[in-house]
Amino acid sequence: MTLSILDLAPVVSGGTVGDALRRTLDLARRAEGFGYRRYWLAEHHFSPGVAGSAPAVLIALVAAATSRIRVGSGAVQLGHQTPLSAVEQFGLIDALHPGRIDLGIGRSGQRRAEITAGPAAGAAADQQEARLGDRVVDGLLIPPPFDWSALARRPELARQAALLQQPGARTPDFAEQIDDVLAFLGGTHPHARAVPGEGADLEVWILGSSGGQSAQVAGERGLPFAANYHVSPSSVLEAVEAYREAFKPSDALAEPYVIVSADAVVAGTRARARELARGYGLWVRSIRTGAGAIPYPTGAQADAHAWTDADRELVRDRVDTQFVGDPGEVAEGLRVLRRVTGADELLITTITHAHEDRVRSYELLADAWNRP
Incomplete structure (x- = not known):
């Protein structure tokens, strides 16, 4: 099976965090029966509609509720914690569920700081590409880049970034953090040993949305790479290309290995699937306006x-x-x-208002x- 699942543990309108977590555990059990390869949990903060703020905690619960499916993070944000703490947490889980745990790592914490500091270096190029409109590459829609500049100007973004770290804390360079993670796992760190963590049978993944540092670091260290089509569809091709160009064989991988994310809603008929997906645009709007993901709305709430x-332009690339x-x-x-x-x-990633529809x-x- 070459399909896996990314679960945000969504809270739906009228539901509670407890409901969301129970539904995550149920879906994980069902997914294992359906034959999915992995079940990853995301890390999101300041979002009333997402219960997945602590992926290590959820991963431990999901691993205990299942027996075969790989369970991991999509992704732990190292801008919000140290490499040592991530290795210790995942080493602890691996001790009870050896050979089933994926440590997926992202640099969204650093990206949050970069966005609040000012326009990205490639902003002018992105704006030029945006004016060119959609592309279709061998049947795949590649929309223009999303412009983050309006969101970057919102003062609450900087306040949120500050709350995710201790006062005065400095996030090291992402490449340095990944090297520390690998050194702690391999027992080669020059200053300390991670127990639990050292020798843990983890798959270390890097997640990225562009051809920038995440793709470069994953390739240069010979790690598997996860590219975001569902979050940043405009740059998925550049991300996987940069990763493959940078790839060097390692003890973990002899050749590049890529997983690509996608949002999907499936039902017995096209009309029914579209009905189930009606709340998606309003939910994306809440994220893109800086309010944080709202509890996932019903179709009627979205229509209202x-x-x-x-x-519509704010969410078009994600909806399309x-x-x-x-x-x-x-x-x-x-x-x-x-x-x-x-x-x-x-x-x-699939989100619907009713749990049974998502399952x-x-x-x-x-x-x-699986059908030929």
């Missing part, structure tokens, strides 16, 4: 929003690249994504994917 042209339809239609779209990116696996979506997709 007074949509403006600016709102969500795979929504009947099982065959979505499976074919995902095969295009795999072919164009050269992905070895796909990482699927059924993953079940239908697994059946269609």
Whole structure:
């Protein structure tokens, strides 16, 4: 099976965090039965609609509730904690569930600081590309880059970044942090040993949304790489290309290994799938306006929003690249994504308001994917 799952532990409107966590555990058990390869948990903060703020805690719960499926983080944000603490947490989980745990690492903590500091170095190029509009590459939609400049000007973003670290703390360079993680795991760190953690049978992954430092670090250290089509569809091709160009064989990998993420909603018919996906645009809008993910709305709640042209443009790239339809239609779209990116696996995120619809979506997709 070359499909895996990324779960944000979404809180839906009218639901509670407890409901979200119980649904995550249920979905993980079902996903194992459906044959999915991995079950990853995300890290998000300041989001009323996402319960996954502490991936290590959720991973421990999911690993205990399952027996075969790999469980991991998509991703731990090293801008918010030290390499030692991440290795100790995941080493502790591995001690009880050896050979099943993935330590996925992201640099969103650093990206948050960079965004609040000012426009990215490539902002002018992104704006020029945005004016060119959508591209279709061998059947895969590549929308223009999302402009983060308006979000970067919101003062609460800087306040949130400060709350995620101790006062005066400095986040080291991402490459240095990854080297520390690998040294602690391998028992070669010059200053200390991580117990638990040293010798843990973890797969270390790097997650990235562009061809920048995350892709470079993953390639140069010979680690597997996860590229975000569902978060940043405009730059997925550059991300995987940069990773492959930088790749050097390591003890972990002889050749590059890529997983690509995608949003998908599957139902028995295209019309039903579109009905289930109606809340997605309003949910994305809440993230893109800086308010943090709201509890996932019903279709009726989304329809009741007074949509403006600016709102629609704000979410267009995410809505247009969500795979929504009947099982065959979505499976074919995902095969295009795999072919164009050269992905070895796909990482699927599905959010619906009703839990049974989300479970059924993953079940239908697994059946269609495995069908010749």
